Amino acid sequence: MESGRSPARKASDLEGEMGPRGPSTAYFYLPLADALKMINVKVNLFAAVSEIREPKRSRGTDYVLTLKIRDQSYSAPGLSVNFFAESTTKLPHVRSTGDIISLHRVVMKIHNGEFYCVCNKKFSSFALFEGKTAESFRPYQASTEYKATDHDNEFLSQLRTWLLNYLHGAVLNEYSLQLNRIKIGHVFDLICKVLHLCETSNGEWVLFVWDGTDTPPVSFTMDLDNEGKTPSPLHVEEFSLSREVLHAFPRGGTVLRIFADKYFKEIPQLQGGGHWVKLCNIICELRSDMWKGVLQPSSKIHLLSDQDDTVLHRLKMYNDRITSNPKCQPFMSFPQPSDITDTDFRHAAFATLMDSLTYPEATHRCKCIVRVVAAYPWRAEDLRSPIDGHYRIRLTLEDPTTRIHAYVYREDGEKFFGGYPTNNVLASKMNMLLGITDGAGQACATRDPPWVWCCLKSYYLDKSNPWGTRRYRIFGTKLTG
Structure with missing residues (x-):
């Protein structure tokens, strides 16, 4: 964000100059790449939100929320920001990845070689703005201590232009696959809609997920002479789904079954279906010549907004498919x-x-x-x-x-x-x-x-x-x- 830089200043100046009537026009925002050099210093940042995690209890009495942010100077892998508050209502409620956040007086940290910053509930503040093509310069959420600066609008415009010209394509080209490109034993990320969730008799969770594409057809190895005694199964889960559940499934595209033998804290929030998620570090295998996904111990579940760029892109691809390929021909x-x-x-x-x-x-x-x-x-x-x-x-x-x-x-x-x-x-x-x-x-x-x-x-x-x-x-x- 070269156009947003100001002349070099002392580290003690970076947290802003607060007068009796609020901040002065000299309030200073750092590009993320420069902020990485300011360990244990309070800095001010203006960036786009690239990842949203769910709030959880900290080791103490507070709640903690982690977001990842990026800007023109540091787009991948993004910088983690940890927010602490005594209640979840005081934490940021980001509507969608790609929205923009302004951070005042956050502290840069490093742990095991990984950079992050902390938004302290006592002296830090934040404001959230719509990203991409939005025109409003008013935040849709701001902490009570947040004070706007004279040049916030300039930074907002710069970031929105960047989002349109670069970030949209960058987000969609991250290391993630669609179901039509999965391979046996290949670890990947999947952006998908969770249509249904159930628990098996042995305590496993099964997520029924869809992204509008078809899984690749497999070659069959089942012994045909065994069909009389053990017919080829119709699904990989142990129980047939009810008609009520099936009615909620799309008529086109594969619904992949993903099994999890470990409890993930996000699973209760997926009850009822209809949630878009990013599943990280999953793997696929075959069971009875049918595709089956597996959430590994290292896997993560990130909830996504319905307005997330990647979600809108998946839906557009599906709509284009059924327009050019009537009724989802395989x-x-x-x-x-x-x-x-x-x-x-x-x-x-x-x-x-x-x-x-x-x-x-x-x-x-x-x-x-x-x-x-x-x-x-x-x-x-x-x-x-x-x-x-x-x-x-x-x-x-x-x-x-x-x-x-x-x-x-x-x-x-x-x-x-x-x-x-x-x-x-x-x-x-x-x-x-x-x-x-x-x-x-x-x-x-x-x-x-x-x-x-x-x-x-x-x-x-x-x-x-x-x-x-x-x-x-x-x-x-x-x-x-």
Whole structure:
């Protein structure tokens, strides 16, 4: 912030000149890079808030809040500021990262090589201003001791210009990934919305998070010959979610399950869902060929405002996606799904599996793009009943939003397989559908099934319990290969 510098002054002058009627026009703000050199000195700072942490009890009777700030001279990793007060009402209540804070008479410190500063409740003061494109020069919060200076407006304008020209891009390019770029074993940060939270029977917490993108499709390794005894699971959590919870989930994009075996103090604040967070140092792995996130002991949870730059950017990307890619067609199915299937309803509206699961009526018809995770039975000689010769197969289908079981039965099977071809032809069709590429067909082969179109209809077995007995069938769909 070169334009905000004043001629060099003695360290004792840096905390401001206080007269009987308030501060003089000589009040001096330091760029953060220069403040790092003033250990144990009271300084005045004007900077943008880059990170907001939750207030907590200090070791004494006070509450402590930590913010991170940055300016043109010191943008990464940012400078931590610790605020102390006897009640949380006296702490800063930052509306969003990217807002601007003015700090008077804070003390610079260093511990284990890390710089930070302390806002002392006895002699320090602060004021908060809107960032970015705001035009007002009035603070939306100020401590009772805060006194504005003659050149606050100049610093506000400089920082707002910088935020528009630089900080927005810098924030979005920090070390964080979206769900469509995750990798097994890779440690990363994730900015996401927590849709739901639950506790498992063994005391683990599960966070259901979403950022509007699709997790990468995985290659399947489950033994197909075990499908009869242990069907491929539909989710990684131990209990199925209620329809009420599913109704709150977006219809597009993956909802990733993130497990935490350690208690994080922020978890109670996430109850009820709808909170945007930054999850730091998380890792992803596969469970039953499904993505699962893990919060490690070193992980952190930072709550974000709905107006945070990164949150608004995620939402804009999702809105752009559903505008250019109607109804959230899976990313990995572009430009078109495989042509190994054809449907009778070419012009029917596309729906995700989550669209259908949350449909308000138990019976529903839709056209989806899915992958076939598994089949039972899957070998050609077992696809038809030995008693009546009818097809009866249970397929496990997935798209980026969820998994379901769907049945291929009787006349729908005739349509699906093109009548009753030989076992060799059936085997070839099943291998193609399941992504088995070795020709002979192996139960344990690594499989990468294609994305295919299919028509689905839901029905129920018991009229008195339609939702509890709801099932899916594939209809109007034919394997063309």
